[in-house]
Amino acid sequence: MASKSTRDRIVEEADALFYRVGFEATSFHAIASGVGISRGNFYHHFKSKDAILDAVIACRAEATREMLARWETEGRGAREQLLCFIHILVANRADIMGHGCPVGTLTNELAKADHPARESAADIFALFREWLAQRFEVLGAKDRADEYALHLLAWSQGVATLAAAFRDEFFIDREIAAITAWLDKAIGFSPYSH
Amino acid sequence: MASKSTRDRIVEEADALFYRVGFEATSFHAIASGVGISRGNFYHHFKSKDAILDAVIACRAEATREMLARWETEGRGAREQLLCFIHILVANRADIMGHGCPVGTLTNELAKADHPARESAADIFALFREWLAQRFEVLGAKDRADEYALHLLAWSQGVATLAAAFRDEFFIDREIAAITAWLDKAIGFSPYSH
DNA sequence: GTCTATAGCCGGATAGAC
């Protein structure tokens, strides 16, 4: 396997920094020293900071699509696939308590800055929304599939925000249990029926 | 009534700008031209930008305490008082769709910046948490009062984030209805029992 | 208490050598 290109390493480093410290607060100096190149070298790969942001968002969108596709093969049914989504709050708990949800916090920042990339950042939310709605449709909630999808998205966003504010992981566990209980009720799943 | 002091007008303007465009992104120039004073005049009132942030957070905390106290006199019972909290999503819907929740977005930004004021910003969440828990205690949910309070806070945060991402006010209405239904079930309220 | 002027720093962006 060929080693990563400089361009890819820039995107990777920028992605991590945009998440941990924010887009505006991340300087070229910080990205450059993380990658191990000089500041001037940047402009051979990207013509502006906004161009890096576009690349990071595209990269995140692609990673999201791949993750959703992976869940479809991993989960044995639509309910298990939805549980995969809920599980990311557990798997990423340390990062979430420190820096919130990457999608939610970036969208918020770009909204305040009235940044042209705001919409493409919000489109990652839309990827989740559509994927979740499809699972609910499979489970027979055709009329309310999108409603359920948005509800699940909102709930997980709220958990991420509060977990970051209070740095409380017990709270995450409790909400995960509540979300799972809600899900099973919404789709008419009974623990005794299988 | 005496006209507002320059200091108060600075805090007021900074408060609005920190909400609409964020703390880091707000320059002294923007605050100064909003208030109608020169940049240099600032340092007579505050010794640094962080000092303004502290004043804004203290101001918001005080406004929150006053609002909670007002709800206690306005609401005829604990359930109505809880509905006052839920209602802020409706009353502030335009601002929320444009800039999210003031508490949640500031806490997020300060967390990423690892800013010393992060905790005092999160304390405003704690004010809501304690007040909400007290209402649930009055309603007889003593063991789960804090759990319910956090759940309600998280839910409203999630609604604010998604409403801002999708700019969808119909979504807000639907979630408000769901929150109210959840509340009445949690506290054992029946629409036929009064 | 308010102003103007300016210091000092750091950001993104550019030019051109290698």
Place this chain on the structure above:
DNA sequence: GTCTATCCGGCTATAGAC
């Protein structure tokens, strides 16, 4: 493709006149 050197602008903060 990578580097060094530099420009330009905006930012916080300070000094000192009025």
